[in-house]
Amino acid sequence: MQQTAAIIGSGMAGLAAAIRLALQGYAVTVFEANSYPGGKVTELHAKGYRFDAGPSLFTLPQLVDELFELAGKDPRQYFQYKQLPVITKYFYPDGTIINAYKEPIDFAQEIQRQTGEPTESVLRFLAKSKELYDLTAHIFLFASLHQWSTYLNLKALKTSLKLHKLDAFRSVDRANRGWFKDARVVQLFNRYATYNGSDPYQAPATLNIIPHLEHNIGAYLAEGGMHSVTKALYQLAQEVGVKFEFDCAVDKIVVEGKRAASCEVMYKVQSTKYDGGKKVVLGGCDIIVSNMDVVNTYRKLLPDLKEPTRITHQPRSSSAMIFYWGVKRQFPKLDVHNILFTKDYPAEFKALFTEGTVYNDPTTYLYISSKENPTDAPEGCENWFVMVNAPNNTGQDWEALRQTTRKNILAKLKAKLGEDIEPLIETEDVLDPVLIEQRTSSYQGSLYGSSSNNMFAAFLRHANYSSQLGNLYFCGGSAHPGGGIPLCLLSGRIVADLVKRRHQP
Numbered sequence: 257m258q259q260t261a262a263i264i265g266s267g268m269a270g271l272a273a274a275i276r277l278a279l280q281g282y283a284v285t286v287f288e289a290n291s292y293p294g295g296k297v298t299e300l301h302a303k304g305y306r307f308d309a310g311p312s313l314f315t316l317p318q319l320v321d322e323l324f325e326l327a328g329k330d331p332r333q334y335f336q337y338k339q340l341p342v343i344t345k346y347f348y349p350d351g352t353i354i355n356a357y358k359e360p361i362d363f364a365q366e367i368q369r370q371t372g373e374p375t376e377s378v379l380r381f382l383a384k385s386k387e388l389y390d391l392t393a394h395i396f397l398f399a400s401l402h403q404w405s406t407y408l409n410l411k412a413l414k415t416s417l418k419l420h421k422l423d424a425f426r427s428v429d430r431a432n433r434g435w436f437k438d439a440r441v442v443q444l445f446n447r448y449a450t451y452n453g454s455d456p457y458q459a460p461a462t463l464n465i466i467p468h469l470e471h472n473i474g475a476y477l478a479e480g481g482m483h484s485v486t487k488a489l490y491q492l493a494q495e496v497g498v499k500f501e502f503d504c505a506v507d508k509i510v511v512e513g514k515r516a517a518s519c520e521v522m523y524k525v526q527s528t529k530y531d532g533g534k535k536v537v538l539g540g541c542d543i544i545v546s547n548m549d550v551v552n553t554y555r556k557l558l559p560d561l562k563e564p565t566r567i568t569h570q571p572r573s574s575s576a577m578i579f580y581w582g583v584k585r586q587f588p589k590l591d592v593h594n595i596l597f598t599k600d601y602p603a604e605f606k607a608l609f610t611e612g613t614v615y616n617d618p619t620t621y622l623y624i625s626s627k628e629n630p631t632d633a634p635e636g637c638e639n640w641f642v643m644v645n646a647p648n649n650t651g652q653d654w655e656a657l658r659q660t661t662r663k664n665i666l667a668k669l670k671a672k673l674g675e676d677i678e679p680l681i682e683t684e685d686v687l688d689p690v691l692i693e694q695r696t697s698s699y700q701g702s703l704y705g706s707s708s709n710n711m712f713a714a715f716l717r718h719a720n721y722s723s724q725l726g727n728l729y730f731c732g733g734s735a736h737p738g739g740g741i742p743l744c745l746l747s748g749r750i751v752a753d754l755v756k757r758r759h760q761p
C-alpha cells in the first residue's frame with residue numbers, strides 16, 4: 257500500500273519536501289493555513305502595481321532547478337531568472353556610491369575607485385569566502401548536522417583538520433576590519449550577516465561565507481518576480497501528484513506512543529470546500545513534516561510533548577519592517593537593489609539586538625523590480641519595496657514604531673534623492689513582525705528562525721527530525737540549516753534524504 261506523508265505548511269521548504277517525497281513514492285498532502293502557497297514568498301497587487309511581498313534576492317537558483325530535474329522536467333519551461341549587471345547599488349551618508357558589479361573583478365575595481373581599498377584585498381576576501389563555503393557547506397548546509405554519517409567521510413575529515421580556517425572565534429566585523437582599511441568597505445561586507453538575521457558585531461566570521469553565494473556564484477532576479485518561483489514549484493508539486501488543502505490550519509499533531517499518528521486540522525470559515533471551522537482528524541500519516549516554525553510546532557501542535565528548550569529558547573533572528581509604495585515617478589538614479597546605509601552601523605545593531613527597537617537612521621533597502629519587469633508598475637511609475645531591519649516581536653508598540661520609521665525613511669530618501677517622496681506615493685501597504693507571525697506562524701516574526709549570533713548557533717538549531725517521535729520531521733527557516741530560500745530548499749532535501757534512509761526499504 258502507498259505510504260502517506262502530511263506536510264504542515266507550503267513555504268519553500270514545505271514545497272521542496274512535498275515534491276521530493278512525492279517523487280519517492282509517497283501520497284503527499286500539504287495542509288496550508290493560508291489560501292495560497294509559498295508562505296513568505298508571495299506577492300501583493302494594488303492599483304496596477306505588483307510587489308514581491310517577501311524575498312527579493314535569489315541565490316543558488318540551481319536548487320530550484322534541481323527539483324524540476326529530479327522530476328525529469330525542464331525548469332526553463334516553468335520559470336526564468338537572470339543575472340543583473342549590478343547586484344546592488346550602495347549609497348553612503350558621505351555621498352559615496354558603490355555599484356556591486358556582478359563580476360568579482362569589476363566589483364573589486366569599483367571598490368578601489370570609490371574608496372581606495374585595493375582591488376586585491378576584495379579579491380582575497382572573496383577567495384576566503386569561497387574557501388569557507390568549500391570547507392563547510394557539505395557539513396553545515398547539505399546534510400543533517402545531527403547524524404554521525406555527516407562527519408564520517410573524507411570531506412568532513414579534511415574540514416576537521418582545518419577548523420582554524422573557519423574563523424569562528426572572532427566576529428564578522430572584527431574579521432572584516434582585518435581584511436579592509438576603509439570603513440565603508442567593512443560596512444558593505446558586514447551587511448551580509450543580516451542575510452540570516454544576525455548581528456555582524458556578534459556573529460562569528462564563519463558567516464563571511466555569505467558573500468561567496470552572491471559574488472562568486474551569483475545573485476539573480478526571477479523574471480516575473482520571486483513569486484514566479486512559488487508558482488513554478490506549486491505547479492510542479494501538483495504535476496507530481498501532491499495534494500493541497502488550503503485555508504486549512506493544522507491544530508494538533510496527534511501522538512500515539514512514539515509516533516506522530518495524525519493531524520487534527522481546522523478548516524477556515526471562509527473555505528468553500530468544507531463546512532466553516534470544521535475540525536477533521538486525518539488518521540494514519542506514515543510521515544509528518546512540519547514546515548511550521550519549530551517553536552510554534554511544539555507550543556501549538558504538540559503541547560503534551562517535551563519542548564527542547566535549549567533550542568526553542570535560543571535568541572531569534574531579526575525581523576523586518578517593509579513599506580510597499582506605488583510611486584508615480586521613475587528614479588533613474590536608483591537600481592533594482594539599493595542600499596542606503598546608516599551613518600552608525602554599530603548603533604543600528606545595538607538598537608535591534610539590545611534595545612529591541614528600529615534604529616532612527618535605519619539602513620534602508622530599496623527594491624524596485626519594475627526596473628526589470630516593467631509590468632510590475634503602471635507606465636512612468638515604480639514599485640518600491642522599502643525594507644529596514646526590525647527586532648523580533650516582544651510586545652513593542654508597533655503602530656508607533658511604524659509611524660516613526662516611515663517618517664525616518666522618508667527623511668532619508670529626501671536627503672539622498674533631493675526630493676520629497678511622500679506626495680508621490682499613490683498606494684501603500686506595510687508588513688511588520690506581528691503580521692509576519694500572523695501570516696506565516698514564524699515565532700515572534702523573526703525572518704530566519706534563531707539568530708546566528710554565536711559560534712554554536714548552527715548546532716542549536718532544531719534538527720530536521722524529532723528525537724521523540726520517529727516519523728516527525730522539520731523543515732523551513734527555523735530548522736537546520738536555517739532561513740533564506742536556498743537553505744529552506746536544502747532543509748526539504750535533507751528531510752527527504754532522511755526519510756529515504758530511515759523509512760524506505
Ligand SMILES: Cc1cc2nc3c(=O)[nH]c(=O)nc-3n(C[C@H](O)[C@H](O)[C@H](O)COP(=O)(O)OP(=O)(O)OC[C@H]3O[C@@H](n4cnc5c(N)ncnc54)[C@H](O)[C@@H]3O)c2cc1C
Pocket residue numbers: 264265266267268269270287288289290293294295296297309310311312313314315504505506507547548549576578692695696697698703704731732733734738739740741742744
Ligand atoms: C520581507 C522578507 C524578505 C526576505 N528576503 C529574502 C531574500 O531576499 N532572499 C532569501 O533567500 N530569503 C529572504 N527572506 C527569507 C525567506 O523568505 C524565508 O527564509 C523562506 O521563504 C521561509 O520559508 P519556509 O519554508 O520556512 O516557510 P514560510 O515562508 O515561513 O512558510 C510557512 C508556511 O507554513 C504555513 N503554516 C504554518 N503553520 C501552519 C499550520 N499549523 N497549519 C498549516 N499551515 C501552516 C504558513 O501559513 C506558511 O505558508 C525574506 C523574508 C521576508 C519576510
